[in-house]
Amino acid sequence: MLNFTLRRLMFTIPTLLLISFIIFIILDMAPNDPTGNLPLTIPPEVREKIRASLGLDEPMYIRYLLWCQQFFINEPLNMLNNWFGWCIGDCEGRLRVTSWATRSPVVDLIAERMPQTLWVVGMSYVVGILIALPIGVISAYKQYSWFDQLGTFIAMIGFSVPTFFTGVLMIVIFSVWMPNDSMFWMPSIYDTTHEVTDWSSFVFQMRQMAMPVLVLALYNAAHISRYMRASMLDNLSQDYVRTARAKGLKEKTVLLVHVLRNSMIPVVTVIALGIPQVFGGAIITEQIFKVNGLGQLLIIGIQGADIPLVQTLTFLFAVLIVLFNLVADVLYGLLDPRIRYD
Amino acid sequence: MTDATEIEDTRQYRSLWGDVWSQFRNHRGAMLGSFVFIFILLAVSIGPYLWTLDPNYADVRNRNQGMSWGHPFGTDQLGHDMLAQVLQGGRISISVGLTAMALSLFLGTFIGVLAGYFKRLDGLLMRGTDLFLALPILPLLLVIIMLFRDTLRGMFGPETGIFILIVFIIGITSWMQTARIVRGDVLALKEREFILAANSIGTPSKRVISRHIMPNILSPIMVSATLGIATAIITESSLSFLGLGFPSDFPTWGRLLFDGTQRISQAPGRVIFPGLAISLTVLSVNFIGDGLRDALDPRIRGR
Numbered sequence: 001m002l003n004f005t006l007r008r009l010m011f012t013i014p015t016l017l018l019i020s021f022i023i024f025i026i027l028d029m030a031p032n033d034p035t036g037n038l039p040l041t042i043p044p045e046v047r048e049k050i051r052a053s054l055g056l057d058e059p060m061y062i063r064y065l066l067w068c069q070q071f072f073i074n075e076p077l078n079m080l081n082n083w084f085g086w087c088i089g090d091c092e093g094r095l096r097v098t099s100w101a102t103r104s105p106v107v108d109l110i111a112e113r114m115p116q117t118l119w120v121v122g123m124s125y126v127v128g129i130l131i132a133l134p135i136g137v138i139s140a141y142k143q144y145s146w147f148d149q150l151g152t153f154i155a156m157i158g159f160s161v162p163t164f165f166t167g168v169l170m171i172v173i174f175s176v177w178m179p180n181d182s183m184f185w186m187p188s189i190y191d192t193t194h195e196v197t198d199w200s201s202f203v204f205q206m207r208q209m210a211m212p213v214l215v216l217a218l219y220n221a222a223h224i225s226r227y228m229r230a231s232m233l234d235n236l237s238q239d240y241v242r243t244a245r246a247k248g249l250k251e252k253t254v255l256l257v258h259v260l261r262n263s264m265i266p267v268v269t270v271i272a273l274g275i276p277q278v279f280g281g282a283i284i285t286e287q288i289f290k291v292n293g294l295g296q297l298l299i300i301g302i303q304g305a306d307i308p309l310v311q312t313l314t315f316l317f318a319v320l321i322v323l324f325n326l327v328a329d330v331l332y333g334l335l336d337p338r339i340r341y342d
Numbered sequence: 343m344t345d346a347t348e349i350e351d352t353r354q355y356r357s358l359w360g361d362v363w364s365q366f367r368n369h370r371g372a373m374l375g376s377f378v379f380i381f382i383l384l385a386v387s388i389g390p391y392l393w394t395l396d397p398n399y400a401d402v403r404n405r406n407q408g409m410s411w412g413h414p415f416g417t418d419q420l421g422h423d424m425l426a427q428v429l430q431g432g433r434i435s436i437s438v439g440l441t442a443m444a445l446s447l448f449l450g451t452f453i454g455v456l457a458g459y460f461k462r463l464d465g466l467l468m469r470g471t472d473l474f475l476a477l478p479i480l481p482l483l484l485v486i487i488m489l490f491r492d493t494l495r496g497m498f499g500p501e502t503g504i505f506i507l508i509v510f511i512i513g514i515t516s517w518m519q520t521a522r523i524v525r526g527d528v529l530a531l532k533e534r535e536f537i538l539a540a541n542s543i544g545t546p547s548k549r550v551i552s553r554h555i556m557p558n559i560l561s562p563i564m565v566s567a568t569l570g571i572a573t574a575i576i577t578e579s580s581l582s583f584l585g586l587g588f589p590s591d592f593p594t595w596g597r598l599l600f601d602g603t604q605r606i607s608q609a610p611g612r613v614i615f616p617g618l619a620i621s622l623t624v625l626s627v628n629f630i631g632d633g634l635r636d637a638l639d640p641r642i643r644g645r
Contacts, residue, residue, distance in 0.1 A: 018473065019477060026485060026486060027485065161625070168602075284583065284584065288603070298481055302586075318478050
C-alpha cells in the first residue's frame, strides 16, 4: 500500500508540472495588456518600462521557469521561515509570486481569503454529508416507499437546479419578501469583518452563513445521497446480510453495523473526490452572497488581467483535484481489503 | 426466398427499439420530462412568432413593470418585455446546449473508440483524458473567455463570436466522461465473437467500427447526450451569471438572471422566470436521461 502511494505520488509530480505549464501557456496567449488599465497620459516608453518591471520582456520559458522557482522553491522556504523561523538561503531578498494589481505576494492574498471560503464551503460540505447519509440509508432500506420517492425527486431537483438559482431564490424569499424584523430574515450579503465575540454576534454569524451554506449543502447532499442509496442497495441483497439476520442479530445491528460499514466504502471515496469540485462550485455561490473568498479573488484577478494571481489560484485548484484523486484511491485501498494495488 | 414473404405471419414482432420505447413510456418522470422539454423547445422556437413584441424594443414609459396582461413576465429597467426576452434567451441557451453537447459527444466518442479499438493509442489517449479531468474547468473557462472574447468578437461579430467561443470551450472541456464510458464498452465489445468474425473475413477496421461497434455503443452515447445538454446549459448559464458569457444585447437565461440580481429587491420576478426556465429545462432533460438509462439497460428492461 505504501509502495502504491509513493508510486502515485511520484506520478503526480510530472502531471502537476504539465498542468501548470498548460495553464501558463493559456494565460500567456492573452492578448490583453496589464498596463491597459493605466491612464492614457503615460508615455509609451514609460509603459515599456512598466512592462519590463513586471518581467514581461523576457521570453515565455524564462517567465515560466521563474514562476516555478518562485512558487515551488521560494514560497515553501518562506513558509518555513514564517512558521518555524528557519532561515534557509536569502531570507529577506527572496522573490515571491507577486500580484500585478496589488503588488503584494499572491500567497498572502490567498491566505487572507482562505478562512471565509473554508468556513462557508467546508461547513456546507459537512452539512451536506450529514443530511445525505441518513436520507440515503432510509431510502435504500425502504426502497420504493414514499420516503424513497420523495428523496429521489428532491435529489433530482437538487442537482438539476443550478446553485445560482437556488441562491437567488433564497435571497428573494428570506431577504426580500421576509419582513426585516422577522426571525427568519437573513442578510443577503456576507459580512466578513464581523467578529464573533458574544452570543448575539454568534447568532448573527450563523444567520449570515445559513443561506450560502444551505444552498451548497442541498447541491452536495443531492449527489451524495444518491451514491449512498445505490451503495446500500448493493449491499442489502448480499448473502452476508441474510446470514446476519439468520443468526438472530437485531435489525438495527444488521443495518447500522454490517451493511452501513460496507456501504460507506465507495461513498467515502466519492466524498473525497467531490471536495475539489465543491471549491470550484463555490466560485458561483461566493459571487451570489458576496463572500470575499477564493472564488471572488479569482474573478477579480481575471477581470484585472492579474496573470500571476490567476496562474497561482488556478494551479491550486488543479493541485486540489489531483491530490484528492490520490486520497480517494488510497482510501479505497485502505478501507476495502478486497482491493490491493500491489 | 420469395416464398417466405407469402406466408402470412401473425406473430407480433418485438424490435429492440420497440422494447426500449415501451419501457421508456412506463417511466413516469421521463414521460413528463419529455413533455416539458418538448413544450420548452416549441415555446422558444415558435414562441417569438406568436408573442411578437420585440425583445430589444425599449419601452421606456413602461419600465420596471410587474406582471400584467400586456407584459405577463413584467418589464426590465429599460422597458424590455421580459416574456419576449426569456423566449429569445431560451433560443440561445438551448442552441448553445445542443451544439456544445454535439461537439463534446463527437470528441468523446471519437477518442473513446480510438482508445478502445487501437491498443497502441490507448495509453496516450487515456493519459490525455486523465490530464483533462485534472484541469480545474470553471476557472479555466473563465480565463479563456476573458482572453479570447474580444479577438473572436472582432472576427465574427459580437453574437456569433461569443457563441462559437462558448460552444467550443464547453465542448472541449466536457468530453472526458463520454470518452471513458465509450472506451470501456469498446474494450468489452472487441473481444466478442462477431467482431472476431468480421475481422476474420477481412473487414477493414473502419467498417468494423462503423457497422459493428457503433450501433452497439449507441445506448451509453444517448444517455451521455442527455446529460451533456444539461451540463452545457448549466455551464453556459454559470458563465453568463458571472458576467463572462453573452452580452446583455443577446441575453441568455443566465444573463437575464445575472441582470435581474442587481435589482432583486425591486423586481424579484425578473430573476424567477429565467431561473425557472433553466431549472425546468435541466430537470426535464435529466429525467429523460434517467428514463433512457433504465430503458436502454437490458437488465432492468422488462421488469
